[in-house]
Amino acid sequence: MYLVDEDSPARRTLLGLLQRAGYEVQVFAKAAALAEVASALQPGCVILDIETAGPESLTVAKALRAGRLALPMLVIGRSHGDVGYGVRAMKAGAVDYLEKPCEPAVLLTAVSAALAELRTDTERSHAYDDAKLRIAALSPREREVLEGLLAGGTNKSIGRALGLSPRTVEIHRARVMEALGARTLPEAVLTAARAGVQPTESQ
Known part of the structure; x- marks a missing residue:
């Protein structure tokens, strides 16, 4: 699990929630820091607080999608009435967008869904690789x-x-x-x- 949040108090709250739920979490204060090492990270869910990281951080979501990395991203933030806010996040490559403040149960459900999708993708990839080897x-x-x-x-x-x-x-x-x-x-x-x-x- 990877958490990108520049705001220390909010980061501590999210970190505590995820750790209590049993997740091991690696924290990044900047989206750019995650992008620099993304290709070397183990598969896992990324939670990006776009409100603190800034709209430009969506370029990271685009990069993860373009690189086909096993890092599904959840974006959280406040839209301030901008109905296209979440849409832009999804188009950038996020698997879900959650409006702040969001209930802990809602966030954990979204995390669970993202990880389930990741497992399915991983299993599909392994099945493909195995099939290619057998055919060869x-x-x-x-x-x-x-x-x-x-x-x-x-x-x-x-x-x-x-x-x-x-x-x-x-x-x-x-x-x-x-x-x-x-x-x-x-x-x-x-x-x-x-x-x-x-x-x-x-x-």
Whole structure:
């Protein structure tokens, strides 16, 4: 958890709230200080008090989004009647905007939601990387058989397209399933889709 807040009293209040909720918090007084080390930080939620850090601090949110860093940002502040205030924060890359003063429970709920989204993104990224590795381990022929399966081909139609017997296709198919760690064809299709494998045009 990362807290960006230039106002010492407000920072202490937020820090205490987050620590009591069980979060480990690293504090930055300036948004620029966070930006300098962002690429080296562990994945976590960033809370930015835009009221104390200044509107220019939204450039940090833009940088985090552009860098695809695993640092979802919550922005808090007072809009003073400016209805576009929160919209600008969201467009800059914030995952949520909270109007001050906000209830502790509301802030903690927003933090929890941001971290849940981060976990989902991380799991999706790991699944993608795993799928790419598994697909890369296939032989060229196994890759062709997989593409045929994705197109809805049968052992017979794939064999006809590749000049193989249905029995040979069946053997390659079994190897593909094993390499992808799939017990069923839908599981194999899901892994292939994650890795961006496209079906052959026709079978």
